[in-house]
Amino acid sequence: MTLSSHFGTGKCALSYELFPPKTPAGDAALAANLEKLMAYRPDFVTCTYGAGGSTQTKTLDVCRSVKQQFDVPVASHLTVVGSTTGDLESYLREAWDAGVEYLVALRGDPPQGETTFQPVAGGLRFANELVELIRSLDMPFGIAVAGYPEVHQEATSPDADLANLKRKVDAGADIVITQLFYINDDFFRFRDRCVDAGINVPIVPGILPVTDLGQIQRITKLCKAQLPESFVKRLGERDDSQWQAEVGIEFATQQVQELLAAEVPGLHLYVLNKSQAALQVLQGVNWPRG
Numbered sequence: 001m002t003l004s005s006h007f008g009t010g011k012c013a014l015s016y017e018l019f020p021p022k023t024p025a026g027d028a029a030l031a032a033n034l035e036k037l038m039a040y041r042p043d044f045v046t047c048t049y050g051a052g053g054s055t056q057t058k059t060l061d062v063c064r065s066v067k068q069q070f071d072v073p074v075a076s077h078l079t080v081v082g083s084t085t086g087d088l089e090s091y092l093r094e095a096w097d098a099g100v101e102y103l104v105a106l107r108g109d110p111p112q113g114e115t116t117f118q119p120v121a122g123g124l125r126f127a128n129e130l131v132e133l134i135r136s137l138d139m140p141f142g143i144a145v146a147g148y149p150e151v152h153q154e155a156t157s158p159d160a161d162l163a164n165l166k167r168k169v170d171a172g173a174d175i176v177i178t179q180l181f182y183i184n185d186d187f188f189r190f191r192d193r194c195v196d197a198g199i200n201v202p203i204v205p206g207i208l209p210v211t212d213l214g215q216i217q218r219i220t221k222l223c224k225a226q227l228p229e230s231f232v233k234r235l236g237e238r239d240d241s242q243w244q245a246e247v248g249i250e251f252a253t254q255q256v257q258e259l260l261a262a263e264v265p266g267l268h269l270y271v272l273n274k275s276q277a278a279l280q281v282l283q284g285v286n287w288p289r290g
């Protein structure tokens, strides 16, 4: 299968994003949660790549084990942080040999303690260069790249950010997966602007159901995503994690329902290695089980 072939089939494609657990208990929890999530037969599953390449081996371990256990296509995220092109090529070879079919090709964030991204000598500067590198090799990976409905925080302007996204797609990306967002109109505007800019690949919304107010405020501060004020107010009505999860799941369910009504080509769920919120959202929108 190719990455593109999951999209435009008349049904909305489903993908889950995982991260590499840090402990054996985390591995076990992920395996148990995946078992439940697989009831919805995702089209593919992705696994993040730690800052500075810190989780390289673990990212591939997760990809391998998800593939072996569930026979579902897997995507490794890959950033250029701290890597020369030679390092990147070695990783790509290893991933290909491990049966990884797809990649989420990223620049990555500056390492902790640094405020601006600095390429290493012999490395790459932007994600479009990574896409070019991948396409220059003899491994026909499907490639997803990141898109920002609220504009990437380092972009000099929304138009410059869009031109950069186009550069990634023109270099050979098959789909765009967006940064998390909580205001659908931001996504719809972004989608329209992509079409106007001649970006004609599927634009897949990335959705993170909120389960904890403190956690989502930390995450959205880092990636500069807006939380609607009324949503924050409602979440803050009770300092009770179960209540906050219920409010967050209800919000995400409505958000996804509206996106589905607007015929998005796919849904990328940031499941954060948990299952309950994602399952409740999928159930809430009557997503067909496999």
Ligand code: FAD
Residues within 6 Å of the ligand: 047, 048, 049, 050, 051, 052, 077, 078, 079, 104, 105, 106, 107, 108, 109, 110, 125, 126, 127, 128, 145, 146, 147, 152, 153, 154, 155, 156, 160, 161, 162, 164, 167, 168, 177, 178, 179, 180, 206
């Ligand atoms: P780029 O597309 O390279 O863009 C970076 C900035 O440079 C943008 O402001 C852009 O407008 C500008 N720019 C791009 N190209 C050019 C150019 N040619 N000339 C001038 N300016 C340019 N991070 C991780 O560390 N690990 C992960 O696994 C991970 N997974 C992610 C998955 C998704 C779906 C998303 C949305 C983000 C993910 N991130 C991950 C975060 C991501 O690494 C950061 O958002 C990072 O700051 C930008 O990466 P990028 O690939 O979008 O960069």
